[in-house]
Amino acid sequence: MTELAAGSPAHAGRDRSTAIFWTVSILTTILVIGPIAPIILQAFLDQPLYKPEAALTAGNFVRLFTEAGMGRIVLNTLFFAVVTMVVAQLFGSVMAVIVGRTNLPGRKWIGEILIWPLFVSNLVMAFGWFTMYGPSGYITLAVKAGTGLSPWNLYSLTGMSIVAGLSQAPLAYLMCIGAVTKADAQLEDAARSAGASPMKALLSITVPMMRPAMVYSAVLNFVIGIEMLAIPLVFGGPSGIHTVTTFLYDQGINAAVQSDYGIVGAGAVMLLVIVGLLVWLQGRLMKDSGRFVTVRGKASRPSLVDLGKWRWVAFAAVAAYVLFTIVAVFAGIFMRASVSFLTPLVPFWKLLTLANFELIFSQPGYIRAILNSVVISFLGGIIGTACVVLIALVAKRSEFRFRRALEYVALFPRSLPGIIAGLGFFYAVIWVPGLDMIRGTIWILIAAFVVRYIPIGFGAIAPALSQIGEELDRASRISGGDWWTTVTRIVLPLLKPALFSSFALLFIHFFKEYVTAVFLYQPGSEIIGSTMLQLYAQGDNGPVSALATIQVIITALFVFMARRLLGAKIYG
Amino acid sequence: MADLILDDLSISYGSYKAVSNVSLTIPKGEFLTLLGPSGCGKSTTLFAISGLNHATSGAIRMGERVLFDGRSGTVVPPEQRNIGLVFQSYALWPHMSVAQNLAYPLKLRKIGRAEQDERIREALELVEMGRFAERYPFELSGGQQQRVALARALVYRPGLLLLDEPLSNLDAKLRERARVWLRELQERLGVTTVYVTHDQAEALAVSDRIAVMDTGRIRQLGTPKEIYETPADAFVADFIGSSNFLTGTVVGGSDGAASVRLDDRTVIRAKVGAGGTGENVVVAVRPERLQIVGGAGDNVVQATVQGGAYLGSVYQYELVGAGSTFRVQTSREIADSQVFVYVPPEASTLFSAQSRPQA
Numbered sequence: 022m023t024e025l026a027a028g029s030p031a032h033a034g035r036d037r038s039t040a041i042f043w044t045v046s047i048l049t050t051i052l053v054i055g056p057i058a059p060i061i062l063q064a065f066l067d068q069p070l071y072k073p074e075a076a077l078t079a080g081n082f083v084r085l086f087t088e089a090g091m092g093r094i095v096l097n098t099l100f101f102a103v104v105t106m107v108v109a110q111l112f113g114s115v116m117a118v119i120v121g122r123t124n125l126p127g128r129k130w131i132g133e134i135l136i137w138p139l140f141v142s143n144l145v146m147a148f149g150w151f152t153m154y155g156p157s158g159y160i161t162l163a164v165k166a167g168t169g170l171s172p173w174n175l176y177s178l179t180g181m182s183i184v185a186g187l188s189q190a191p192l193a194y195l196m197c198i199g200a201v202t203k204a205d206a207q208l209e210d211a212a213r214s215a216g217a218s219p220m221k222a223l224l225s226i227t228v229p230m231m232r233p234a235m236v237y238s239a240v241l242n243f244v245i246g247i248e249m250l251a252i253p254l255v256f257g258g259p260s261g262i263h264t265v266t267t268f269l270y271d272q273g274i275n276a277a278v279q280s281d282y283g284i285v286g287a288g289a290v291m292l293l294v295i296v297g298l299l300v301w302l303q304g305r306l307m308k309d310s311g312r313f314v315t316v317r318g319k320a321s322r323p324s325l326v327d328l329g330k331w332r333w334v335a336f337a338a339v340a341a342y343v344l345f346t347i348v349a350v351f352a353g354i355f356m357r358a359s360v361s362f363l364t365p366l367v368p369f370w371k372l373l374t375l376a377n378f379e380l381i382f383s384q385p386g387y388i389r390a391i392l393n394s395v396v397i398s399f400l401g402g403i404i405g406t407a408c409v410v411l412i413a414l415v416a417k418r419s420e421f422r423f424r425r426a427l428e429y430v431a432l433f434p435r436s437l438p439g440i441i442a443g444l445g446f447f448y449a450v451i452w453v454p455g456l457d458m459i460r461g462t463i464w465i466l467i468a469a470f471v472v473r474y475i476p477i478g479f480g481a482i483a484p485a486l487s488q489i490g491e492e493l494d495r496a497s498r499i500s501g502g503d504w505w506t507t508v509t510r511i512v513l514p515l516l517k518p519a520l521f522s523s524f525a526l527l528f529i530h531f532f533k534e535y536v537t538a539v540f541l542y543q544p545g546s547e548i549i550g551s552t553m554l555q556l557y558a559q560g561d562n563g564p565v566s567a568l569a570t571i572q573v574i575i576t577a578l579f580v581f582m583a584r585r586l587l588g589a590k591i592y593g
Numbered sequence: 594m595a596d597l598i599l600d601d602l603s604i605s606y607g608s609y610k611a612v613s614n615v616s617l618t619i620p621k622g623e624f625l626t627l628l629g630p631s632g633c634g635k636s637t638t639l640f641a642i643s644g645l646n647h648a649t650s651g652a653i654r655m656g657e658r659v660l661f662d663g664r665s666g667t668v669v670p671p672e673q674r675n676i677g678l679v680f681q682s683y684a685l686w687p688h689m690s691v692a693q694n695l696a697y698p699l700k701l702r703k704i705g706r707a708e709q710d711e712r713i714r715e716a717l718e719l720v721e722m723g724r725f726a727e728r729y730p731f732e733l734s735g736g737q738q739q740r741v742a743l744a745r746a747l748v749y750r751p752g753l754l755l756l757d758e759p760l761s762n763l764d765a766k767l768r769e770r771a772r773v774w775l776r777e778l779q780e781r782l783g784v785t786t787v788y789v790t791h792d793q794a795e796a797l798a799v800s801d802r803i804a805v806m807d808t809g810r811i812r813q814l815g816t817p818k819e820i821y822e823t824p825a826d827a828f829v830a831d832f833i834g835s836s837n838f839l840t841g842t843v844v845g846g847s848d849g850a851a852s853v854r855l856d857d858r859t860v861i862r863a864k865v866g867a868g869g870t871g872e873n874v875v876v877a878v879r880p881e882r883l884q885i886v887g888g889a890g891d892n893v894v895q896a897t898v899q900g901g902a903y904l905g906s907v908y909q910y911e912l913v914g915a916g917s918t919f920r921v922q923t924s925r926e927i928a929d930s931q932v933f934v935y936v937p938p939e940a941s942t943l944f945s946a947q948s949r950p951q952a
Contacts, residue, residue: 492684495645498671499678500698501749506672510697514688 038504043420045411046430053430054474056445059452062288070282071451081287090263094284098264101182101253108186109242112342114235119335120194121201122223124325126336132198134343136592137351138191140576142533144251144550145569148557149350150175150567151255151312152357154184159353163365174470181256185249187295187346189242195592196238209324219326233307240303241244244296248438250536255557258343264538265292273444273540289441297436298562351573352465358566377567386544387564390552391571394532397463397470397548402528404522405471409478414508419495435476442473447540451452461543469541470531477530478523481590485519486512518588519575525580525589532576595656597642597753602651603663604637604809611637613809614651619787624768624779626788628796629806630832635789638806639755642787643678644671647835655752672701677746678786681758683738685730691717692726698749716748717741719778736767743775747782754779756788756904760795772799793833797821805829826866827875827944836877837919839894839936840946843874851943856916861892863941873946880909880920882940885932892936898927 059070064082068075085091119125120132129354138146151158164172204227212222253264263271265288273285328335357363360372381387409431415421416428434442446469450456459465491513497507513520532587535550542551549572556565583589597619604612612634619625628637640646641661642653660669685694695713704712717723720740730738739759746754760768760775775797779786790796796803797817805812805820805828813825824830826837841855846865853876854860862884863876886893896914907922914934920936 122595490682490684492680492682495643495671496678496680496684496686496745497697498645499643499674499676500745501672501675501701503670503672503696506701511686515686 026547038419039421041411041505042415042419042424045415046421046423046427048410048519049408049427049475050430052468053433053450053475055078056442056469056472057293058445059448060286060441060445062452063282063448066286067283070286070448078283081283085284085287085291093264094263094268097178097257097262098247098266100262101185101249102243104179104182105185105189105246105249106239106243108183109193109238110188110235112187112190112346113195113238114197116190116229116339116342117197117201118223118228119339121198122326123328123335124226125328125330125339126332127340131343133337134347135194135217136191137347138188139195139592140529140533140568140580141569141573142251142535143185143188143249144535144553145354145533145572146350147184147251147255147352148553148562148569149563150184150188150252151355152363153349155256159356159363159365160349166365175256175259176262178257178262181252181262182246184256185246185252188252189245190346192242192245193238196234196241197231200234201227213377214233219324223326236306239337240299240306243438244299244438247296247299248292248440248536250440254554266438269440270443270539285444288587289444292438293436293441297437298556300436302358315403354493354566354569354573358564358570361563377496377563378571380564381567381571386547387552387568390547390549390568391462391575393466393546394572395575397466398528398531401470401531402524404467405474405478405527405531406482406523408471409475409523410482410513410516410520411484412475413479413482414512417483418491418512419504419510431479432476434473439534440539441475442469443537443540446472461546463542463546465541466538466546466548469537470534471527473534473537474527474530478527481526482516482519482522485516485522489515511556521583521589522585522591525583525587525591528579528583529576529591532572532579541591561562595658595752597787598652598654599638599642600652600654602638602641602653603649604634604641604646610810612641612648614807615806617804617811617814619785621841622783624776624786624788624799624801625802626790626796626800627640627806628790628803628832629792629812631791632808633806634809635791635806636757639757639789642753643676643755644669644674645678645938650895664761664789674750676753676755677749677750677751678755678826679739679742679746679757679759681761683730683742683759685738685741685745687730689729690726691722691728691730691733694741695731695745695748698745701873702749707809712748716744719747720744735762736771739763739771743778746785752785754784754786754876756786758790759788761790761792762905768795775799797833805832807832824877824942826864827877830866830942830944834879836879837883837917838875839915839917839919840873841915842872843943850938853943855894857894857914859894859915861894861936862938863936863943864939864944866944874943875946876936876941876943878919878941881907881922882937883919883921883938884935885921885923885925885927886935890933890935892938893933894936896932896934898930898932901927915931 036201039293063070065077065079066075067080116135120128120135125131153157155161156174156176161172175184209222209226212226213219217225248268250264250266253262254270257263257267257351269285269288269292272281272288356369358377359374360369360373361374361376363369380584412427412431416424416431446465450460450465493511493515494507497511527541533549533550535554538548538551539554542548549568553565553568556568580591583591599615600615603610603614606813614828615638617625621678627638629635637646641648644660647668648661648663652659652663653661659667660674661667686697689697690784692713694711695716699709699712713726714723717726720739720743722737722744725733725737725741730741733741742759747918760771763771772795788799800817802814802816804814805821807828813820813829820829821833824833829835831838839855843851844854844860845852849865850862851865852862852872861876866877889895894915896912899911899918901908901910907924909920909922912919912921912929912932912934
């Protein structure tokens with residue numbers, strides 16, 4: 022090799038890469054714009070949008086804002102979202118600091134239990150709360166029997182807001198625990214050497230650095246509060262308390278004769294605008310978060326603060342919180358599923374029965390719901406991960422002129438409430454000729470779920486992608502590989518763990534999803550969540566609990582296997 | 594293999610001009626170094642040659658082959674340029690073994706299995722890494738990774754080798770050994786090489802020619818000896834060998850020499866530098882060329898010792914005299930606080946005061 026003959030350069034097509042960039046961008050844009058365009062159109066039409074004689078009008082908005090009770094509904098929604106956020110942030114952040122950074126007994130186990138609620142839908146949580154703490158709930162009745170007093174009323178605006186807040190606290194906990202445990206240990210060490218006690222260093226250095234995590238999760242919880250369906254439906258429905266989402270749900274689905282398309286469209290646009298503004302606000306608030314970025318990749322983790330004699334006091338408080346807001350809620354579902362009638366007045370083993378499960382497994386529709394949920398989650402997880410990784414590669418690792426725009430479009434579904442995504446796809450399939458084909462099939466559900474959760478998958482893949490140094494791509498390009506060869510041969514193999522994590526996260530989100538499906542499913546394409554809502558509306562609490570139990574068991578099995586077999590990172 | 598030609602190359606990012614009107618011809622087989630402080634545009638130029646950066650205007654050619662032409666809009670993508678590039682971080686693909694790293698560019702060139710193996714073996718022998726073919730990058734030391742990166746850049750016999758500070762992640766001792774070895778290898782292969790570094794000692798040791806760059810421009814292009822002995826301006830004089838600068842005004846002179854009145858009114862003689870002069874000038878002189886003498890005389894200035902440091906092979910003192918602060922290196926320790934310093938006229942170069950780099 023002393024004589025270097027001029028080697029010939031590798032042949033590669035530049036056109037191939039360009040074609041991929043455009044295809045990915047156009048498909049993403051269509052899928053994201055797809056459900057939004059018909060909603061906006063419908064909001065300004067005086068007739069259902071599939072009717073040819075429909076004409077433009079602003080009347081829907083006038084009706085929306087003048088209709089009796091609409092002001093009430095908006096106020097309810099705002100109050101509900103604010104309380105949800107405050108309660109969730111308060112409990113979530115305090116738990117994060119105590120569990121993450123003190124020598125609390127059993128902190129490992131408590132940390133695990135604290136994230137359980139993230140794996141199930143708030144429909145399941147709502148039902149668990151209802152079973153235990155509702156007007157004739159197990160614990161409610163037990164307290165009543167013991168004290169003779171009616172201890173609480175969750176069928177009120179404040180009551181359901183607190184339930185929602187406690188259900189969302191795990192999300193705040195998850196965001197904050199990352200911030201407090203991954204903080205650079207040297208920052209606290211510096212405070213210690215400047216004369217601060219361990220507790221003082223924790224409270225004055227690390228806790229303020231939780232601010233970006235707090236801001237981020239606070240806005241997230243606020244948005245979730247605004248778009249939440251299950252809890253307002255279960256707790257507000259019986260006493261006639263409506264939020265924007267339950268209003269849309271009632272108008273869209275339950276309206277006695279024919280649903281009022283115009284009002285639904287206008288309401289959806291209003292919700293879209295509110296959520297969009299909030300997500301924009303979140304971006305603004307996070308802008309200067311560089312102030313709080315700590316050195317990453319440090320091997321040293323911050324040490325635990327010794328609580329001393331307060332250790333067991335803290336344990337009692339934390340254990341009570343976990344027991345009453347998480348363990349009891351899950352236990353309520355399991356117990357209700359396995360008895361004929363749940364009451365503290367009769368020992369529950371005397372009422373044990375398999376009838377609820379037998380009912381589920383005797384009806385083809387219910388079995389189909391379970392199978393559909395598994396198939397949708399599995400296929401959707403794979404399709405979704407493939408879409409997300411393509412988008413992320415073009416957005417983050419190409420020279421495509423519109424890569425920033427692509428990322429922006431792909432992340433837009435963050436501001437797309439599930440109920441709107443579902444409604445939008447519903448309108449799209451009746452409006453766009455040819456799409457009728459997939460109407461009422463599981464494919465429309467997969468499409469809607471994938472679009473809605475692109476940002477979740479992106480959140481799992483983008484950070485891993487930025488960990489892979491760009492010199493590795495550049496080295497491949499200079500060695501003779503074009504863009505597509507480079508990303509498939511160099512980047513994708515290195516990204517494998519993140520792909521598994523993205524798949525697992527999408528599976529879990531699809532499996533627990535119900536809001537997006539309520540306008541889209543038909544007999545044959547029902548899923549666990551939609552069937553639960555149906556059964557709940559009929560008052561069949563036993564079978565609802567049995568379905569919820571089955572959902573929890575499948576989720577738990579999946580999480581266990583995903584962690585073991587795929588090494589997927591799911592929530593930490 | 595052919596000459597590499599940069600023709601009036603400019604690279605802008607928005608309104609910021611990273612590289613301005615650089616023209617260079619690098620004959621085949623030459624080892625050329627782009628040398629300059631960080632942010633001078635040397636790596637930007639290197640990556641524009643590789644095609645990984647986009648130049649804004651001008652042209653890059655390898656012999657007859659146009660790699661980039663701003664006027665006609667020709668941009669050959671990096672994968673079609675057939676250039677070898679060694680990255681500062683080595684950029685070895687962590688999921689591939691050493692042999693797989695080397696095989697990758699060969700597979701892309703559709704080279705047969707047997708020849709692949711042969712070329713990989715040769716390239717690894719060349720960098721003395723033959724025994725490590727089956728190892729993965731994380732199992733190698735920094736020096737070994739650097740050798741593998743070089744082998745990977747050479748295995749497909751590129752027409753040009755680009756090196757982006759390849760030694761900067763090695764420790765000082767290894768760095769010195771590696772640069773000797775690198776130069777020997779390059780001479781043996783005769784591959785045209787462009788090397789980027791901010792380390793002047795490294796540049797002087799390995800290069801056929803050096804292009805000293807600052808704020809996107811080439812300040813001086815020449816052999817290591819030319820650059821060191823006859824810097825073109827005060828910037829080069831300061832960057833290579835960190836000269837002292839004595840400020841003063843020209844009071845007369847002829848034949849490329851001038852008399853300068855320093856700020857304390859002492860008059861000394863010095864060569865006139867290439868950059869031309871004005872009334873206000875600086876006299877550049879390297880610390881190791883100044884001599885401590887017994888008393889006043891021609892070209893001698895008086896100075897006060899401010900402080901000193903023992904550097905091992907020499908002593909270095911900081912002095913104040915002739916209206917300036919300057920350093921002197923001597924083999925002997927200075928005991929007095931007042932000294933006389935001889936400024937050799939042949940080692941002193943005059944530059945206009947404007948060209949003096951801002952500290």
